Amino acid sequence: MKFNDLGLEPSLLKAIQEKGYTKPSLIQEKSIPLILKGKDVLASAQTGTGKTAGFTLPLLQILFKQNTRKNRKIRALVLTPTRELAAQVFENVKEYSTYVDIRSTVIFGGVNQKPQVSILRKGIDVLIATPGRLLDLHNQKFLSLSNVEILVLDEADRMLDMGFQRDINKIMNLLPRQRQNLLFSATFSKEIKALAKGILNQPVMIEATPGNTTVDAIIQRVYKVDKSRKTELIIKLIKEGNWFQVLVFTRTKHGANKLTKKLIQANISAAAIHGNKSQGARTKALAGFKERLVKVLVATDIAARGLDIPLLPHVINFELPNVPEDYVHRIGRTGRAGAKGEAVSLVCVDEKVYLKDIEKLVGSSIPSETKEGFEPDPNIKPDPIKQKGGNRHKSNHNRSKNSGRSSGGSRNYNR
Numbered sequence: 001m002k003f004n005d006l007g008l009e010p011s012l013l014k015a016i017q018e019k020g021y022t023k024p025s026l027i028q029e030k031s032i033p034l035i036l037k038g039k040d041v042l043a044s045a046q047t048g049t050g051k052t053a054g055f056t057l058p059l060l061q062i063l064f065k066q067n068t069r070k071n072r073k074i075r076a077l078v079l080t081p082t083r084e085l086a087a088q089v090f091e092n093v094k095e096y097s098t099y100v101d102i103r104s105t106v107i108f109g110g111v112n113q114k115p116q117v118s119i120l121r122k123g124i125d126v127l128i129a130t131p132g133r134l135l136d137l138h139n140q141k142f143l144s145l146s147n148v149e150i151l152v153l154d155e156a157d158r159m160l161d162m163g164f165q166r167d168i169n170k171i172m173n174l175l176p177r178q179r180q181n182l183l184f185s186a187t188f189s190k191e192i193k194a195l196a197k198g199i200l201n202q203p204v205m206i207e208a209t210p211g212n213t214t215v216d217a218i219i220q221r222v223y224k225v226d227k228s229r230k231t232e233l234i235i236k237l238i239k240e241g242n243w244f245q246v247l248v249f250t251r252t253k254h255g256a257n258k259l260t261k262k263l264i265q266a267n268i269s270a271a272a273i274h275g276n277k278s279q280g281a282r283t284k285a286l287a288g289f290k291e292r293l294v295k296v297l298v299a300t301d302i303a304a305r306g307l308d309i310p311l312l313p314h315v316i317n318f319e320l321p322n323v324p325e326d327y328v329h330r331i332g333r334t335g336r337a338g339a340k341g342e343a344v345s346l347v348c349v350d351e352k353v354y355l356k357d358i359e360k361l362v363g364s365s366i367p368s369e370t371k372e373g374f375e376p377d378p379n380i381k382p383d384p385i386k387q388k389g390g391n392r393h394k395s396n397h398n399r400s401k402n403s404g405r406s407s408g409g410s411r412n413y414n415r
């Protein structure tokens with residue numbers, strides 16, 4: 001299948017060509033024609049499969065076809081869970097709309113609202129927003145959503161994880177009833193289906209999860225190591241292997257900061273990215289990492305979710321996630337676009353329960369080894385409290401491969 005076969009306008013095809021895409025991804029192939037037909041769509045495909053273009057291209061075409069340039073009103077609203085994602089989607093919308101007369105902008109919190117408001121005043125067709133700032137500016141009457149024809153909920157699973165359900169409900173009440181709804185998500189959990197039921201109108205469901213193949217393309221490795229020696233080991237691995245563009249996951253914001261400091265002390269350029277960082281610091285860290293000025297990006301799950309960092313050679317789990325699905329999302333950051341990647345997990349005795357849960361979810365055991373000089377001390381026994389914490393998730397992932405996480409209380413929200 002080619003992009004030409006999807007019913008897209010030449011002006012969009014030209015922008016696609018300039019992006020260097022030769023053929024649509026599976027999710028794009030499925031979603032674009034349906035959206036062009038005006039259907040409500042509930043789409044799920046793994047991170048990195050091109051979902052953004054999957055909704056942006058048809059959305060632009062629909063708006064462009066019935067153009068009302070004179071009096072621009074917000075006709076399409078794209079909601080994303082984080083500022084980085086909003087900025088990323090906006091970049092994409094701008095690129096794809098190079099040759100069509102569509103104006104777009106992005107609004108998110110953590111920065112001065114003034115420049116955002118002044119752009120809104122000039123009139124725009126497509127608004128990309130995080131829920132909080134959107135409601136904020138709406139309450140201040142700086143924008144109206146009463147002309148929205150197309151609503152997109154991007155990374156919807158992460159929106160629920162981050163507790164945006166209520167904000168989403170509020171936003172729904174501000175939209176016209178008659179509209180097209182598109183919901184994109186990395187997973188098809190029960191929670192996502194429930195959300196979709198309340199918002200979408202007779203949706204077509206599309207799933208483009210290529211089974212486990214994405215995970216299979218990744219070399220996975222576990223190093224058994226004591227907790228107290230993880231920092232030392234990670235420094236050794238990065239230095240010995242001369243690794244660059246390493247994405248490291250920690251479970252907490254505090255852990256991310258601590259590790260980043262230690263890496264810098266060891267002369268490894270590193271930056272942390274998490275919810276407590278200012279917008280400026282997060283943007284700077286991500287840009288530095290993409291430009292390879294920063295070797296290591298230390299991130300928490302929520303901060304990293306959906307970030308478009310193509311072709312990562314190395315992902316390191318400094319700590320295993322207690323939600324097994326997060327492991328799959330984390331390692332999905334490597335081996336993108338056909339390139340092989342390596343995912344390394346540092347596992348201490350307390351995390352063995354998490355490892356078991358993860359192996360069950362991915363359906364195979366992950367080869368485990370010890371690094372010379374870092375053999376775990378056999379006298380260190382698992383912390384009984386943490387063991388219980390891990391087991392509580394046992395029931396979650398038995399439902400199905402694509403099942404989402406539970407809304408249970410043991411998920412670590414301090415991220």
Ligand code: ADP
Binds near residue numbers: 022023024045049
């Ligand atoms: P997702 O939202 O599914 O995680 P993105 O939309 O962020 O994925 O896209 C991931 C990467 O793939 C981006 O760098 C994007 O430019 C690229 N991409 C998207 N569509 C294609 C395509 N058809 N061919 C090649 N690369 C693509």
Ligand code: MG
Binds near residue numbers: 051052154155306
């Ligand atoms: Mg996405």
